[in-house]
Amino acid sequence: MRRRSDVHTLAGAYAMDAVPPSERAAFERHLAGCGECRQEVRGLSEAAASLAAATAVQPSAAFREATLRAAAQTRQLPPADAAPPAPWRALRRQGLGPRGWRPRLGVALAGTVACVLAVVAIVAGISAYGMHSRLDQDQGHDHAVAMVLGAPDAKMMSAPVTTGGTATVVMSHRERALVFTAADLRVLPSSESYELWLMGPAGNKPAGMINVSGSGKMASPMVVAGLSSGDRVGMTVEPAGGSPHPTTPLVVVIALTGA
Amino acid sequence: MTGGQRKPRSGPGGFVPGGDAGAGQAGSRQRPDELGDLLARVALGDADAYAAVYGRTAGQVLGIALSVVRDPAQSEEVAQEVLLDVWRSASRFDPELGSAAAWVMTMAHRRAVDRVRSEQKAAEREQRVAAAEIAYDEVTEAVEARLDRERVRRCLGSLTELQQESVTLAYYGGYTYRQVAELLGVAVGTVKTRMRDGLIRLRDCLGVDA
Numbered sequence: 001m002r003r004r005s006d007v008h009t010l011a012g013a014y015a016m017d018a019v020p021p022s023e024r025a026a027f028e029r030h031l032a033g034c035g036e037c038r039q040e041v042r043g044l045s046e047a048a049a050s051l052a053a054a055t056a057v058q059p060s061a062a063f064r065e066a067t068l069r070a071a072a073q074t075r076q077l078p079p080a081d082a083a084p085p086a087p088w089r090a091l092r093r094q095g096l097g098p099r100g101w102r103p104r105l106g107v108a109l110a111g112t113v114a115c116v117l118a119v120v121a122i123v124a125g126i127s128a129y130g131m132h133s134r135l136d137q138d139q140g141h142d143h144a145v146a147m148v149l150g151a152p153d154a155k156m157m158s159a160p161v162t163t164g165g166t167a168t169v170v171m172s173h174r175e176r177a178l179v180f181t182a183a184d185l186r187v188l189p190s191s192e193s194y195e196l197w198l199m200g201p202a203g204n205k206p207a208g209m210i211n212v213s214g215s216g217k218m219a220s221p222m223v224v225a226g227l228s229s230g231d232r233v234g235m236t237v238e239p240a241g242g243s244p245h246p247t248t249p250l251v252v253v254i255a256l257t258g259a
Numbered sequence: 260m261t262g263g264q265r266k267p268r269s270g271p272g273g274f275v276p277g278g279d280a281g282a283g284q285a286g287s288r289q290r291p292d293e294l295g296d297l298l299a300r301v302a303l304g305d306a307d308a309y310a311a312v313y314g315r316t317a318g319q320v321l322g323i324a325l326s327v328v329r330d331p332a333q334s335e336e337v338a339q340e341v342l343l344d345v346w347r348s349a350s351r352f353d354p355e356l357g358s359a360a361a362w363v364m365t366m367a368h369r370r371a372v373d374r375v376r377s378e379q380k381a382a383e384r385e386q387r388v389a390a391a392e393i394a395y396d397e398v399t400e401a402v403e404a405r406l407d408r409e410r411v412r413r414c415l416g417s418l419t420e421l422q423q424e425s426v427t428l429a430y431y432g433g434y435t436y437r438q439v440a441e442l443l444g445v446a447v448g449t450v451k452t453r454m455r456d457g458l459i460r461l462r463d464c465l466g467v468d469a
Contacts, residue, residue: 009448012455013436017372018429020437042357044455047462049364051430053407054415055322059338063321064313067339071309071346076302079350152303 011037015044144223148172148179161185161235161252169233169254176227178256182219185212188237195238197246198224199253200231209242210235231256294359295352302350309346316360317342318404320367327371327433337374341367372433414464422457425450 007030013019014027031037148154151172158168164186171178180196188194194210207224224233234253236246294315300308320341324334345363352362415423428439440450 006448006451009451009455010436012426012453012458013429013451015458016426016429016454017369018434018436018439018454020435043462044458045365046357046361047458047465048368048430049358049361050407050411050461050465051415051426052319052323052364052367053404054411055326055431056318056404056408057322057325059317059321063335063339064317067313067317067342068306068310070339070343072306074343074347076304076346077348077350079302 008037008040011040011044015041015048141223144177144225145179145221148175148177148223151175157254157256159252159254163237163251167235167252167254169256171227171256173227175225177223177225178227178233179221179223180207180210180219180233181221182210182212182235182252185210185219187212191240192237193240193242194219194235194251195242195246196222196224197234197236197250198227198231199234200228204234204246206242206244207233227256229256292354292359294363295354298345298349298352298359298362301346302352309349312345312363313342316345316363319364323364323367323431324371326431327368328375333374334371337371338367341370344370368430375433410465414461417464418457418460419453422453422460425453426457426461429454 007027010019010023010027014024019027031041149170151174153174154170154172156168156170158166161167161182165182165184167180167182169178169180182194185194194212196207196210198205198207208222210222211220212218213220232253232255234246234250236248236250238247294312297308297312297315301312317338321334321338324338324341325331328334328337341363344366352359356362415426418426424443425436425439428434428442429436432439434442436450436454437447439445439454440447443450
């Protein structure tokens with residue numbers, strides 16, 4: 001009992017960085033197992049931080065200029081985890097987001113997604129995939145792809161295709177849309193095509209025919225919009241012109257989870 | 260800011276005690292954290308938002324560096340490192356864990372303390388016992404910063420003298436609780452208690468006041 005109360009009394013010193021390094025680890029171990037202590041430390045840290053107001057000074061203009069200039073040349077860390085980090089949640093509450101559209105891909109997406117982006121960028125640049133007959137359709141499509149990839153809450157999911165290859169989805173709850181792409185798909189005879197489906201509680205909706213580039217077995221990126229929670233995206237092999245409903249078993253399905 | 264919400268007092272000092280951190284604050288309610296919203300934009304690379312964050316925090320960051328580190332050149336180094344870390348790691352700020360102001364100032368205080376402890380200049384640190392008093396004549400006179408300062412000063416005044424002494428030596432002096440005990444010739448347990456009780460009083464005074 002006495003030992004326990006000793007540990008608790010460290011909370012004030014800890015909140016002011018007044019616990020020597022040799023004792024800090026032990027206290028932090030204690031904090032890890034004591035929610036009440038964590039809450040107390042949090043409140044005391046807020047109070048301690050307020051003490052800085054009493055010693056505020058006016059930095060020189062030179063200091064300001066040097067600091068802002070250095071920041072402009074400093075890379076920023078991406079969010080720590082794949083789930084939407086707290087700042088993005090705060091942003092969504094405020095209805096804010098990136099001004100105009102400038103992709104902050106390095107910030108928003110984890111490293112592996114950069115590979116997907118490279119694939120998508122390459123495929124998007126291959127005009128020979130020939131799905132679009134009008135230039136403005138191309139631009140609209142590219143913009144839609146970019147909006148999802150550049151969304152601050154963009155999340156990537158991949159799954160193997162049972163008949164060969166890998167399907168990848170980058171989705172954004174904020175945009176309520178996803179970009180679907182696939183690589184190394186088994187080449188189908190001309191009588192068949194891969195078809196994409198948006199599957200939800202209300203049933204399966206056709207989401208478009210998947211166009212595989214002639215040589216590379218790479219599917220051009222497709223945008224599926226109007227997502228709802230609980231939706232899944234899946235792919236089947238259908239007759240070349242597509243079907244209103246899946247007629248064969250799903251060869252891949254990806255659940256659109258997370259919020 | 261949506262209409263009808265009471266605008267929290269913040270300004271060049273930029274400090275709203277408690278911010279979003281409802282936990283640990285008696286009778287607190289969720290208050291919008293303007294600085295936190297700015298940080299969210301900084302995380303997206305917004306240079307204007309960063310300049311605003313600088314405007315609200317740099318004075319306090321440099322001030323606490325000067326208080327703990329004392330040497331002006333080193334203090335500026337420490338302060339600039341902290342402000343750059345704010346830019347670099349803005350995406351790591353989690354509003355669930357506390358206010359943005361506390362996030363910045365905790366970073367600043369820790370960095371200053373680390374710098375001063377790594378130096379181990381015993382003689383210089385002895386001098387700092389006498390200099391632990393807060394030097395108000397150095398402080399900026401921008402209205403809201405002055406209000407923040409006066410509020411903190413008043414709430415510090417709600418502590419007992421012994422509590423003030425321990426808190427001041429720890430926070431502004433950068434001493435560990437063991438060093439404070441040694442400097443004051445008091446038992447470590449006593450110092451720990453004074454620090455904790457003092458901060459609890461400070462917290463309650465600021466919480467009620469804000």
